[in-house]
Amino acid sequence: MSNDRRSFLKAAGTAALAAGSLAGTAALARPARAQDTVSWRMQALWDPGTTPQKFEERFVARVAELTDGGFQIELFAAGQIVPAAQAFDAVRGGAFQMMKTFDGYEAGKIPAFAFTSTIPFGFPESDQYEAWFYERGGLELAREAYGAAGLHYIAPSVYGEEPIHSKVPIESIADFQGKKGRFVGLASSVMAKFGIAVSPLPTSEVYSALDKGVIDLADRGDLTANYEAGIGEVAKYIVLPGVHQPTTATSYVANQRAYDALPEAYKAALAVAAREVSGALRQHILVQDVEVLEKYKAQGVTVSILSAEDILANRPKAVEAWQAATKDDDLAKRILDSQMAFMRQLGILA
Secondary structure, three states: OOOOHHHHHHOOOOEEEEEEOOOOOEEEEEEEOOOOOEEEEEEOOOOOOOHHHHHHHHHHHHHHHHOOOOEEEEEEOOOOOOOHHHHHHHHHHOOOOEEEEOHHHHOOOOHHHHOOOOOOOOOOOHHHHHHHHHHOOHHHHHHHHHHOOOEEEEEEEEEOOOOEEEOOOOOOHHHHOOOEEEOOOHHHHHHHHOOOEEEOOOHHHHHHHHHHOOOOEEEOOOHHHHHHOOHHHOOOEEEEOOOOOOOEEEEEEEEHHHHHOOOHHHHHHHHHHHHHHHHHHHHHHHHHHHHHHHHHHHOOOEEEEOOHHHHHHHHHHHHHHHHHHOOOOHHHHHHHHHHHHHHHHHOOOO
């Protein structure tokens, strides 16, 4: 955005705004100009009041600020418009215009999504994963994957590892053998390679499943989000680094027709706000992780650290699972080939 933002916004082109209805239809509104007020609805992944939801509040506020109030996004928490599992189809059908999602949830239908959400045993640093999106063509590949479904991939929020919470001690990757665990997306396939009986439970069921012993260990969210959900009460071990999800990308995704109808300045506002919030959330989580680990320890939770040598020795088995997860889909293979080439340059893969 230039310093003279108002002039830039007024100079933007006009387009037809596709506004979704609750019935799933997308009726065309009058042509939208940059100085017009555009109203969208967005459903996020997170529960009300949680740390990541507060950053979605920052996102919509920043979009409004960048457009001098012209682009208003009404934010809803997970499940407030439709159940979380229905958000993909609801946005595609035009019931609302935008969602924050984790691509891995749909990887069973669209194999490419397995690699635009996280790569188990892959990029160990979030900056590396974000660089793949912005510097190595990842954004364009993600947009290609969503475009086939009538959706537009705006940008990722990239942050670091998610932990594994366990009811039993885990000191090495070999200790995963024979355990029951909750994982989703590509992590389901990779962790099954290490002998875990995987159940892709909804996030909302993780606490209960651990409490009742239905599962021994689980992926759920970042350390702070899991602490806020009380996971330390029912699982007294934390395993780090989170090899199943060493870096994480959640995604801002819009209905394609609604996005196409936006003035160019409003599209730019979405992109700018998304990248700003990605960095801000990542830095916030980095600081919070240090603080919240002490809170877990005060609950009697033990933190176990997997060795770098153990992770390195087991990465080839994960690579086999990556390749199988492409399901010979052309786009998924192109995405994985791109990521693996970058990992070789970074020295992550031999």
